[in-house]
């Protein structure tokens with residue numbers, strides 16, 4: 001089987017098993033439209049009770065600092081702003097792509113949300129992109145892993161064990177064992193589901209260093225932010241903790257040692273604050 005067939009097979013497994021995948025695909029398709037109205041999103045989300053409940057829970061997290069409780073999807077969209085709400089809907093929808101939600105899935109999800117939040121902070125610090133775009137790219141950067149996990153539930157946790165303890169990168173190990181990796185699977189998903197070019201590039205190139213097309217400065221900056229957030233999450237043990245020492249490429253986002261340490265503290269506090277709330 002060649003690589004393209006392998007990736008297609010992995011993709012189709014998630015489409016077959018995820019009971020919410022139809023809603024997720026619909027929502028993502030809707031969000032793709034820049035001019036989508038609040039009513040349209042509200043109408044689409046409200047069809048799935050579980051999805052709505054989870055979205056509202058995240059929207060009510062202390063992170064978004066709403067003084068009164070948000071009770072409806074429509075209120076959430078208005079109060080926290082459409083761009084942020086879109087990113088949160090993405091976070092919620094990725095959770096619903098898993099066929100079940102045990103501790104391994106939770107850690108993968110926690111990692112993605114961690115990278116999302118950290119990327120949103122780094123977007124503000126660097127001024128490279130908007131925090132909403134940083135959040136969305138961070139949340140979705142490893143979406144390929146969800147698909148691989150759904151298709152290869154038996155062996156993927158074992159591959160992960162190796163990733164956590166190896167000098168080799170996740171991409172190298174996945175390539176060796178599966179014949180394709182999560183950036184390729186993710187890029188396939190991004191293409192199929194028509195993600196924006198910024199998100200597509202973040203998914204495809206967050207492990208490619210240096211970024212292949214230096215003249216695409218925006219995409220390069222986003223990938224740098226995602227890569228650094230990824231390294232910070234590994235180091236702090238947000239989601240998974242990598243058991244080998246890593247270095248953080250902070251110079252690629254113009255951060256000195258001091259600013260980096262401050263950012264880590266801020267991030268850790270924000271994440272901890274939300275964690276119990278989001279994962280109970």
Ligand SMILES: [Fe+2]
Nearest residue numbers: 141142206207
């Ligand atoms: Fe990754």
Ligand SMILES: [Fe+2]
Nearest residue numbers: 115141142230
């Ligand atoms: Fe990652």
